[in-house]
Amino acid sequence: MADTRPIDARGWRFEVQDSTADPDVWLPIAGIDTWSYNPSENEETVETTAFDSGGQFEQDVMQRGASLSVEGKYRVHKTTKARDPGQAYIDDDWVERVGFESRNQIRYRHETQTAWRVWEATVSPGEQGGGNNDKTSWSATFTRCGAATTMAVTP
Structure with missing residues (x-):
């Protein structure tokens, strides 16, 4: 497979939908330097x-789930000191x-892809901190609610 190459992890884009504004407003999440996707989070089997399984284990998946965690640095605008809109x-x-208001939409894709993966999700904030010679950390974990959908990338 000489024509295929691995993709750069830094090429992934993550955006959150601002549900307080027009539904088409998506806010990029800045400052991410690592992320992880768990496609079997909250999976239930x-x-x-049975006796007729011939001594071999069998199972059915009863529930699918997924989570996405992003980590990076707490971001502010260098002149205005305003928070990064996505993080804020x-x-x-x-x-x-x-309750039902805890759900929101997030989307993600690699820069080489022509469609976003869109989730309705809940979010859990991560810890923030840092040491004497560190930048302040920032993180969040998104847990998918229902099936993912797709959305075409538009300019």
Whole structure:
């Protein structure tokens, strides 16, 4: 497979939908320097092994789930000191919601892809901190609710 190459992890883009504005407003999340996707988070299975299974384990998946974690640096505009809009929306608006209002949309894709993966999700804020010679850390974990959808990339 000489024609295929691995893709750069830094080429992934993550955006959160600002549900307080027009539904088409998506805010890029800046400052990410590492991320992880767990396609089996919250997966549930049931064992279906029976006498006629011939001594072999069997199961069915009863529930699918997924999570996406992003980590990086807390970002502010160097002149205005305003928070990065994506991080600020997550920290100042989304994480405070409970019940049915706790859901929001997030989308992600690699820069080589022509469609976004879109999730309705809940968010859990991560820890923030740093040491004497560090930049302040920032992170969040998104847990998918329902099936993912796709959305075409538009200019």
